[in-house]
Amino acid sequence: MANLQRAKGMQDVLPEDRHYWDWIVQTAADLARRYGFQRIDIPVIEYTDLFARGMGTASDVFVQKEMYTIAEPDGASITLRPEFTAGLVRAYIQNGMGSWPQPVKLFTFGPIFRRERPQAGRYRQHSQFDIEILGETDPAADLEVMMAAMNFCRALGYKGLTFQLNSTGCPACKPGYIKALKTYLAAHADKLAPVDKERLAKNPLRVLDSKEKGMDELLADAPHIIDYLCQDCETHFADLRLLLDALEQSYAINFRLVRGIDYYTKTVFEVWAEGIGAQSAIFGGGRYDGLAEAIGGSSTPGVGFGCGIERVVLGLKEQNIAPPQPDMPPVLVAHFGGATKTAAVQLAFQLRAAGIGARLAFARARRSLKSQMREANKHNIRYVLILGESELSEGMAAVRPLDGGEQTRIPLAELPNWLKAEIRRQKAEG
């Protein structure tokens, strides 16, 4: 093995896998546009401060040094984005989108960086498809975001997904809940695993996430956030559920669903899939009404989700769902002998200009026709256009179908139209 390898936690997306990506991203983008979302692209790098204020310096991503942060010579500190939302809200504020017709509905796609220990379905660079609705408090906005996630999965043919929903409250009611939870857990401290004791001290909500033995029973009797929501949050949650019911969208209320980033308010949700290793969430999202203010803008509500493409691909493979095969060029231009190469090159470009996919056989020295035929076969080519000296002297090309049809000779000048007609005919026949 050569001592050449990609950096830890990085992935090469080979052509074979890449067409999953094309399909997934295309499907997601089509769907998003149908909902009225517009594509936006923002930089991979932001000032570190943005994430510090957005995610909170107490958040795990920040505290555990999971960010790729670079100190610039001039003293600035910049960071490879560990998530999309903060950057998108920054873009909203900076570009004056607050004065656009509200709400502003955006989607984007690109790489995200977190310096974690890699494992199945978790990489240091991963790609997310992300949508956000900014400037809207209506629970129907939450609904749209959630349904976009669900319908996206349906469009891919995904099966066995569960929709996990919870409300995480707001600054008005969350502290009261945390206090109640703390009290309860402290009373049962003897039953807590060491990890959970640590969490209790550091971030009590995280205990809800615990996978330790016996926690299911213990937490079943723990205070539930639902009973502590303020009027506003409760109404919002109830309205959202009514809307989900109206669309007959099933979901599981998961009072243990908490998310790692501090800015979430009210709605939080995840979409879980099976068979992709220990990482089961392919979507995660929620509402973040306080984020814009936290990063220094005027108060702007928002709701959105991020979807991990690598995990979606893992899940699709697990379920044996394959994307439609990408089209390969239907013809290969083969040539041998004399001045045929020049004619072949000209023909190939002429076909491409006419909109016909053409692969040109390369041959530095003499190369047998057999070898060129083999090449065509390997690439699933439908027609080999053979330019030999005999054909060329008559201004013709031999057309050899690889699917069993008869070989014919067609005048070079007529080839583009002839091929177009053939391809159209074949397509019509399926």
Place this chain on the structure above:
RNA sequence: GCGGGUAUGGUGUAGGGGUUAACACGCCUGGUUGUGGCCCAGGAGAUCGUGGGUUCAAAUCCCACUACUCGCCCCA
């Protein structure tokens, strides 16, 4: 940061102290003068992860390291 597993041609594997390290797939070239898939015949390609040790002899045994991988934490 903490655990477990693995490390042999491009890929997937077999082997197991002793002269040319095996197999499959892939790749290349041929199988009569210019024609694919199947088949057949050849060929290229590996300092058996790295460094040390034991031994007359190490890919094989021992130790360390590194990398990859899976899991914990956390998250998409």
